[in-house]
Amino acid sequence: MVSYEVHVEKNESAGQGLEGEASTTVLVCGNATEANATMLDVFTTYSIKVAFHNNIGIGNYSDTVECITGEGGRAGFFC
Numbered sequence: 785m786v787s788y789e790v791h792v793e794k795n796e797s798a799g800q801g802l803e804g805e806a807s808t809t810v811l812v813c814g815n816a817t818e819a820n821a822t823m824l825d826v827f828t829t830y831s832i833k834v835a836f837h838n839n840i841g842i843g844n845y846s847d848t849v850e851c852i853t854g855e856g857g858r859a860g861f862f863c
Contacts, residue, residue: 795829
């Protein structure tokens with residue numbers, strides 16, 4: 785079984801405060817190549833990183849990328 789974990793965290797350095805949910809993790813199983821993080825704040829910067837899972841355990845997280853939600857922030861994000 786192979787899966788990966790997408791960790792999305794509100795970017796505190798953007799000065800937007802951390803009220804509400806500060807982070808979320810989405811676990812994706814199988815051959816899926818996309819993940820959808822929902823319930824994000826509008827026009828907010830998030831840091832995103834990915835880790836691979838297999839039968840041995842979890843790998844190291846990828847480099848972090850920053851993305852900004854748009855007007856429909858609670859529906860997801862764009863990079």
